[in-house]
Amino acid sequence: xxxxxxxxxxxxxxxxxxxxxxxxxxxxxxYIADNILDDKQDSEECVQDALTAAWNxxxxxxxxxLKAYLARLTRNLAINIIKKKAAQKRGGDARQLALDELxxxxxxxxxxxxxxxxxxKELIDRFxxxxxxxxxxxxxxxxxxxxxxxxxxxxxxxxVSAVNTMLSxxxxxxxxxxxxxxxxx
Amino acid sequence: MNEEVIFDMISLADxxxxxxxxxxxxTIRLGKHAVSMLAAALICTVLLACAAAAVxxxxxxxxxxxxxxxxxxxxSEMESRGYTVGKSVENGHARLxxxxxxxxxxxCHPVFTLEALDDETDDYFKRQFSEPAPDTPHNVExxxxxxxxxxxxxxxxxxxxxxxxxxYGKDKSVTLRADILYSxxxxxxxxxxxxxxxxxxxxxxxxxxxxxxxNISDLHLLDGLxxxxxxxxxxxxxRLYSQSGEQAYISELGIAVPRTYGDQTPWLYTIKWKDGSVxxxxxxxxxxxxxxxxxxxxxxxxxxxxxxxDNIESIELFGTTYTRRE
Numbered sequence: 001x002x003x004x005x006x007x008x009x010x011x012x013x014x015x016x017x018x019x020x021x022x023x024x025x026x027x028x029x030x031y032i033a034d035n036i037l038d039d040k041q042d043s044e045e046c047v048q049d050a051l052t053a054a055w056n057x058x059x060x061x062x063x064x065x066l067k068a069y070l071a072r073l074t075r076n077l078a079i080n081i082i083k084k085k086a087a088q089k090r091g092g093d094a095r096q097l098a099l100d101e102l103x104x105x106x107x108x109x110x111x112x113x114x115x116x117x118x119x120x121k122e123l124i125d126r127f128x129x130x131x132x133x134x135x136x137x138x139x140x141x142x143x144x145x146x147x148x149x150x151x152x153x154x155x156x157x158x159x160v161s162a163v164n165t166m167l168s169x170x171x172x173x174x175x176x177x178x179x180x181x182x183x184x185x
Numbered sequence: 186m187n188e189e190v191i192f193d194m195i196s197l198a199d200x201x202x203x204x205x206x207x208x209x210x211x212t213i214r215l216g217k218h219a220v221s222m223l224a225a226a227l228i229c230t231v232l233l234a235c236a237a238a239a240v241x242x243x244x245x246x247x248x249x250x251x252x253x254x255x256x257x258x259x260x261s262e263m264e265s266r267g268y269t270v271g272k273s274v275e276n277g278h279a280r281l282x283x284x285x286x287x288x289x290x291x292x293c294h295p296v297f298t299l300e301a302l303d304d305e306t307d308d309y310f311k312r313q314f315s316e317p318a319p320d321t322p323h324n325v326e327x328x329x330x331x332x333x334x335x336x337x338x339x340x341x342x343x344x345x346x347x348x349x350x351x352x353y354g355k356d357k358s359v360t361l362r363a364d365i366l367y368s369x370x371x372x373x374x375x376x377x378x379x380x381x382x383x384x385x386x387x388x389x390x391x392x393x394x395x396x397x398x399x400n401i402s403d404l405h406l407l408d409g410l411x412x413x414x415x416x417x418x419x420x421x422x423x424r425l426y427s428q429s430g431e432q433a434y435i436s437e438l439g440i441a442v443p444r445t446y447g448d449q450t451p452w453l454y455t456i457k458w459k460d461g462s463v464x465x466x467x468x469x470x471x472x473x474x475x476x477x478x479x480x481x482x483x484x485x486x487x488x489x490x491x492x493x494x495d496n497i498e499s500i501e502l503f504g505t506t507y508t509r510r511e
Contacts, residue, residue, distance in 0.1 A: 028207070064200075065200050065204065067204060068200035068203060068204055071203060071204075071207070072196075075196070095192070098192060099188045099189065099192055100188075102192055102195075103188040105188070105191055106187045106188045106191060107186045117197060120190075120193065120194040120197050121194075121198075121199075124194045124195055124197055124198050125198065125199050125202070128198060128199070128202050133205070134399075136202060136205070136206060137206040137208075140195075140198060140202060140203060140206035141206055143192065143195045144195055144196065144198060144203055144206065145206070145207065157401070158396070158397055159396055159397075161329070161343060161344050161396055162327065162396035162397045164344075165327075165329065165344060165396065166327075166397070169324065169326070174191070178186060178191075183186045
């Protein structure tokens with residue numbers, strides 16, 4: 001069943017919608033949740049919540065790619081979980097580790113700049129376009145999917161050393177890109 | 186723009202990019218028989234590669250290529266002072282020639298030339314070094330150096346950055362400089378502080394490794410290309426001090442100050458010489474060719490010519506003046 005047919009099931013409020021979606025994308029959602037959460041139970045609950053969120057939002061949402069839509073729901077829910085947990089104990093979670101690395105790219109605040117979502121999306125898409133496919137894959141696996149460098153190395157048939165080198169260089173490129181776009185004082 | 190905003194920005198990446206990145210490289214499951222055949226083939230390949238790496242004493246130094254990193258007058262001086270080497274090693278695919286080694290208390294710069302000996306390597310070098318020549322030395326993507334002790338092969342560090350300047354041409358060669366960076370109490374390479382102390386009483390060995398290539402078969406083209414670094418007497422240096430007591434280290438090879446700066450160019454500084462003359466504004470990208478390496482705690486600027494630190498009166502850098510302390 002393709003995404004269009006699955007979304008139609010959601011619109012028809014068919015009971016088959018969740019079963020078919022779980023069949024097709026359950027493992028993918030679990031992959032995303034597992035990268036971010038270090039607890040299997042949290043991961044399972046997160047995936048269930050993501051499917052529930054999809055049921056509650058389609059319609060009126062009509063995603064072109066159900067896979068991408070579910071990925072975002074799962075990721076956002078998983079990040080909310082670790083944010084809540086981080087409030088209770090200090091760092092080391094996947095998001096915090098990614099933030100620590102991205103601190104290299106950060107620039108002084110520019111209060112006069114309106115950083116709305118549309119502008120940010122345009123910025124990141126333009127930056128990603130400047131990267132080779134390999135670089136983009138490794139970058140997004142690290143900072144979107146929050147995969148560890150070891151996992152990225154295994155999935156991309158690279159050494160861990162190569163992954164870390166590539167990430168370090170891409171972060172430098174991002175910083176340069178943001179500077180050239182005027183995000184520094 | 187702080188890291189939280191950057192993280193949120195990455196979250197907004199287009200679905201197409203995210204879906205594309207979610208794929209894994211396809212792995213082929215092999216049966217037991219196939220695995221043992223593959224292992225045998227791999228062992229044979231490795232043995233052949235090891236057997237093929239031969240030391241060739243050529244005594245040829247690629248002087249023209251040293252000009253990628255140093256002015257001509259400096260290359261001549263390097264020759265007269267024994268900093269040029271001219272030792273080569275081949276593995277059937279490529280030849281590595283160690284052209285020169287110079288070092289001070291913060292850096293060791295082996296410069297070497299890679300030449301393609303077969304079509305496969307020629308093709309790989311064309312793809313790897315295919316961009317128009319950068320106007321300043323640039324980091325090489327996906328090639329690194331490994332540093333080991335020569336006596337027992339003990340690894341010191343396996344991710345040393347390489348700089349390149351001139352794109353691969355008709356002579357089928359490219360010259361690279363390894364940036365081995367030290368600190369007084371340890372070693373750091375590139376951006377990572379590793380706190381590995383190099384025992385400089387032992388001989389060091391450098392090898393080149395391809396850490397990523399679009400074609401898996403390219404990964405082994407430089408296997409076995411390793412060279413012992415000859416002992417290189419550190420060049421002359423002086424310490425200069427700011428009013429606040431901050432110390433700058435100026436050697437014949439460059440400057441080291443305890444600062445952390447971004448990659449902004451140009452790097453501007455002013456040297457006041459003892460004879461009263463002033464040298465101003467060496468810029469990256471110009472024929473002055475100053476370029477910088479950033480460690481987490483030190484800013485290193487490399488000169489393209491050997492300067493005489495004994496004749497320096499003061500240096501102004503990043504708005505701070507450093508002078509001699511009698």
